[in-house]
Amino acid sequence: MTNPDDNELIRLRREKLDALRGRGTDPFGGRYPVTQWARDLAERLGNANDEELKGFGPVSLAGRVVAIRHHGKTCFAHLMDQTGRIQLYARADGLGDEYARFVELDTGDFVGVTGEMFRTRTGELTVAVKTFAFLAKSLRPLPEKWHGLKDVETRYRQRYVDLIVNAEAREIFSMRARLVHGIRAFLDARGFLEVETPMMQPIPGGAIARPFKTHHNALDLDLYLRIAPELYLKRLLVGGFERVYEINRNFRNEGISTLHNPEFTTLEFYQAYADYSDLMELTESLFVELAHALRGSLSLTWGEHSLDLKPPWRRLAFFDGISQALGLGVTPATDVATIARAAAPRGIAHDGGPAWKLWKDVFETLVEPTLVQPTFVIDFPTELSPLAKRKRDNPQLVDRFELFVARHEMANAYSELNDPIDQLARFREQAALQARGDDEAHWLDEDYVRALEYGMPPAAGEGIGIDRLLMMFANQPSIRETILFPLLRPEGGR
RNA sequence: GAGCCGUUAGCUCAGACGGUAGAGCACCUGACUUUUAAUCAGGGGGUCGUGGGUUCGAGUCCCACACGGCUCACCA
Numbered sequence: 286m287t288n289p290d291d292n293e294l295i296r297l298r299r300e301k302l303d304a305l306r307g308r309g310t311d312p313f314g315g316r317y318p319v320t321q322w323a324r325d326l327a328e329r330l331g332n333a334n335d336e337e338l339k340g341f342g343p344v345s346l347a348g349r350v351v352a353i354r355h356h357g358k359t360c361f362a363h364l365m366d367q368t369g370r371i372q373l374y375a376r377a378d379g380l381g382d383e384y385a386r387f388v389e390l391d392t393g394d395f396v397g398v399t400g401e402m403f404r405t406r407t408g409e410l411t412v413a414v415k416t417f418a419f420l421a422k423s424l425r426p427l428p429e430k431w432h433g434l435k436d437v438e439t440r441y442r443q444r445y446v447d448l449i450v451n452a453e454a455r456e457i458f459s460m461r462a463r464l465v466h467g468i469r470a471f472l473d474a475r476g477f478l479e480v481e482t483p484m485m486q487p488i489p490g491g492a493i494a495r496p497f498k499t500h501h502n503a504l505d506l507d508l509y510l511r512i513a514p515e516l517y518l519k520r521l522l523v524g525g526f527e528r529v530y531e532i533n534r535n536f537r538n539e540g541i542s543t544l545h546n547p548e549f550t551t552l553e554f555y556q557a558y559a560d561y562s563d564l565m566e567l568t569e570s571l572f573v574e575l576a577h578a579l580r581g582s583l584s585l586t587w588g589e590h591s592l593d594l595k596p597p598w599r600r601l602a603f604f605d606g607i608s609q610a611l612g613l614g615v616t617p618a619t620d621v622a623t624i625a626r627a628a629a630p631r632g633i634a635h636d637g638g639p640a641w642k643l644w645k646d647v648f649e650t651l652v653e654p655t656l657v658q659p660t661f662v663i664d665f666p667t668e669l670s671p672l673a674k675r676k677r678d679n680p681q682l683v684d685r686f687e688l689f690v691a692r693h694e695m696a697n698a699y700s701e702l703n704d705p706i707d708q709l710a711r712f713r714e715q716a717a718l719q720a721r722g723d724d725e726a727h728w729l730d731e732d733y734v735r736a737l738e739y740g741m742p743p744a745a746g747e748g749i750g751i752d753r754l755l756m757m758f759a760n761q762p763s764i765r766e767t768i769l770f771p772l773l774r775p776e777g778g779r
Numbered sequence: 780g781a782g783c784c785g786u787u788a789g790c791u792c793a794g795a796c797g798g799u800a801g802a803g804c805a806c807c808u809g810a811c812u813u814u815u816a817a818u819c820a821g822g823g824g825g826u827c828g829u830g831g832g833u834u835c836g837a838g839u840c841c842c843a844c845a846c847g848g849c850u851c852a853c854c855a
Contacts, residue, residue, distance in 0.1 A: 293824055294789055294806055356818090357811035376812060392805085405813045429790035429804050431816055436790085438847045450790095494854065513855095539854050540780085549855070694855060725853095750855055763848095764855095774846065 294426045298391055302422045310386075312422035317397035320345040324368035330402055330410055338402045344412060346371065347397040347420060349449065350390050352430060360388050364398065364412075365449075372411040373398055380414065387414065392430075393423030393449075441771055457759045457766060460579055464755055465532060467578045468552055471571050477528040477554060482517035484510060484534065490730045491515030491672070494537040497547075510536035515672065515746065516733045518555050519701060522744050523736045530554035532751065543763040544693065546752065547772050555746040560674075560700040561684045564745045565661050568688060568696055569596035572659070579758045587757050590657050590691045598659040600686075601652075606662060607644060610651035615644075617666060617681035641668035656689035665699075671711045671727045673699035674743075684745075690757060698747030705737035 305312045321344045330338060348366035358377035363370050377384045390396065397420050400412040428434040433450050440447040440454070447454045469479065487506065489496040491513030499508050514531050521529050532552050539545065556563065576583050576594050583594040608615045611627040621643060625635035628647050635643045644666055656662070665685045667675055673683035684700035702708050712734065718726035755767040765771040 292789070297806070352815075354814050354817055355811090356814055359812045359814080361814045361817085363815080372815075374813070378812075403813095405815090407813075407815075409813090409815075411813085426789045426805065431804060432791040434790070436786095436847090438786090439790095441847090492855085535855085537854070540852080542851095542854085543849085545854060551855080697855080748855085753855070776846075 295424055298422065298424045298426075301389060301391065302424065305386075305419060305422065310419060312419050314395075314397070314418050314420040317347045317418060317420055318345055319347045319397070322346070322368040323348070323364065323366050323371040326371060326402065327369065327410060333402075335404065338404060338410075341402050343399055343415075344402060345397070345399045346412065348395065349423075350392055350394045350396060351427070351449075353390060353392060355388055358384075360384075361411075362390065364396070372405070372409050373400075373414050374403075374405070374411045375414045375417075380417075383417070387417060391423055391426075393425065393427045394419065395421035395423070437765075438773075441765055441773055442776065444769055454766075457755070457761065458769060460759050461751075461755050461767065463579060464575060464758060465751065467575050468532065468571070468751075471574055472528075472530050472554060475528065475567075477530045477556075478526055480518070480521060480526070480529050480531055481533060482511075482514045482521075482531060484536075486511050486517075488728050488730045490728055490733065491517075492535075493725050493727055495539055495724065497536050497538045512537050513551070513748070514553050515748070516730055518553055518746065519741060519744070520733065520736045522555055522557055522701075523739055523741045527557035527742065528555070541772065543765070544753065546764050546768050549764070549768070550751040551748050552751060553746065553748045555701070555744050557742040557744045559745045560743070561663075561686055561698055561745050564698045564747050565598075565600070565686060566596075568698070568747065568749075569598060575754075575758065585757065585760070587691045587760050588762055592658060592690060592757075594659060598661055598688075600661045600663050601656075602664045603644075603648060603662055603666065603682075604664070606652040607647050610647060617679075639668065641666050645669060653689060653694075654692055657691055659688065659690045661686040661688055667711075670699060671715050672702055672708075674702045674704075675707070693753060693757075695753060695757070696747055696749045698745060701741070701744045701746050703737060703741040703743055705734050708737055709734045 302312045323346065326344065330341065333341070346364060346366060348364040350362050351365045351370065352363040354361040360375045362373040362375070364373055375384060375387045380387055397418040398412060398414050398416070400415045403411055403413055405411050428446065428450050434440055434446055440451070448458075473479070485499065485501075485508040487508060489509035489512045491511075492515065494512040496509035496512050499510065500506070501508055513535055514533065518529055518531060530552060532550065534548050535551055536548050538547065541547065572594050573583060573596065576585065585592045585594065604615050604617070611624065611631070613624070613627045615624055621635070621640045624640070624643055624647070628635065628643065631651060633643070633646050633650055663686045664676065664682045665673070665687075667673075667681055667683050670683045670685050673685045676682045676684055686698050687694050688696035702711070712727065712729040715727040716729045719728070752764050752767045755761070756764060759767065761767055
């Protein structure tokens with residue numbers, strides 16, 4: 286980053302600022318009585334005739350000057366507020382001495398203006414400025430008006446500039462707010478209670494991931510930033526809340542990619558007395574409602590994919606997917622060596638570890654890339670799902686689904702294991718894996734088992750990544766486009 | 780973490796073969812009382828990501844490093 290004083294454009298703006306102060310004008314004004322937003326005026330007066338405009342009366346707006354066109358003894362500018370843009374028109378014979386100051390405005394400056402509405406020769410709704418006030422001098426030039434700001438590094442590092450100049454960026458984060466609001470409305474209407482559970486946890490549970498570690502000094506206690514809220518939300522089922530949800534941050538100390546940010550937002554919700562098939566229907570309804578609200582259609586384009594969200598969505602059993610991919614009937618009982626022989630020519634090596642690692646490998650390599658249209662992958666191996674309820678007719682499988690859209694995992698859900706004895710046994714298996722150095726194992730949480738011992742109603746729970754869901758609805762290729770301030774290395778190295 | 784690609788004016792981008800760095804927009808000066816990528820005339824602006832090396836000479840070639848993008852690996 287260059288020294289601001291080295292830059293001619295910044296130097297000139299500083300000089301203008303000093304000149305304003307020298308005249309006794311505060312360049313960083315204060316309160317300004319805003320009575321209209323740009324969009325209100327466009328909506329109310331978009332079709333008004335000259336008489337109606339004349340009778341409309343005075344307006345008072347504030348915002349950022351984003352364009353200026355000097356034109357002799359008149360000057361046009363565009364003012365941008367949170368709702369949109371509106372044109373300003375200043376005349377030497379209308380503003381008097383103040384006109385000289387108006388033409389000194391720079392793009393980027395915040396101003397407040399009052400005036401009357403009229404329509405220019407070319408038909409644009411415009412404020413004829415009567416008075417104006419400096420609200421904040423901008424000392425840095427904005428990016429170019431035509432090509433805008435494209436450099437992704439600058440767009441992420443200086444998101445404030447991205448938001449000033451790129452309407453698409455503003456639209457994504459506006460959609461994000463509508464998305465989250467839509468989820469809340471959907472769940473609230475169905476009797477779910479929104480809760481907040483610890484972000485700092487002594488045992489990072491509910492998922493398998495490398496956590497961030499931190500320390501509480503007064504308690505001299507190591508804590509982890511949560512990797513999932515799951516175990517706390519299920520403690521609330523024990524406590525008697527039958528439908529709960531949380532929309533909040535998770536933290537995973539892992540790689541960064543177009544699909545991964547170290548902190549990301551998830552929705553998790555739990556419904557007592559339901560099972561995973563109820564949640565498949567609920568998920569379809571939720572996506573349909575959101576698609577209508579955000580896109581007005583169930584047909585979406587996401588990158589190279591054309592998606593049809595119309596339910597019911599395809600359901601594919603985990604082992605059916607593997608079987609089809611390998612051309613070999615595979616069940617949890619199938620001999621590992623047999624599967625390994627079928628998988629090897631497809632480029633999947635088996636290192637002799639447990640069978641479930643091979644199943645997972647085959648599925649991720651051969652099946653997931655084929656899942657473009659919304660697909661529930663159902664009935665996962667028990668070993669991959671230490672917190673899920675076993676299927677009644679086959680204890681080697683669990684009542685679980687993952688939703689895939691455009692090859693990306695969008696949701697993960699299961700009927701919750703509420704048998705404390707089985708839960709403890711599965712935690713111990715995981716602990717044994719961990720003891721053997723497997724970091725892909727769930728931590729043992731004894732208090733969670735104790736909670737289950739008090740009795741947890743049968744329930745189903747689901748997690749949905751909000752950032753990724755927004756990628757789909759906003760048709761974005763990278764999670765960094767859906768997170769306001771994605772994690773980057775600090776500027777200038779460490 | 781690995782591979783590939785990128786980094787030139789405030790912004791968007793050009794810069795064959797190594798020979799003193801360019802354009803558009805933005806900015807400054809002047810003209811212009813309904814413009815809107817305003818127009819017209821003139822002008823200023825650069826440690827070419829950083830540090831080394833090769834060379835008479837490096838934006839350009841070589842090495843290292845920094846930051847970013849994409850792909851892969853781990854994961855959601």
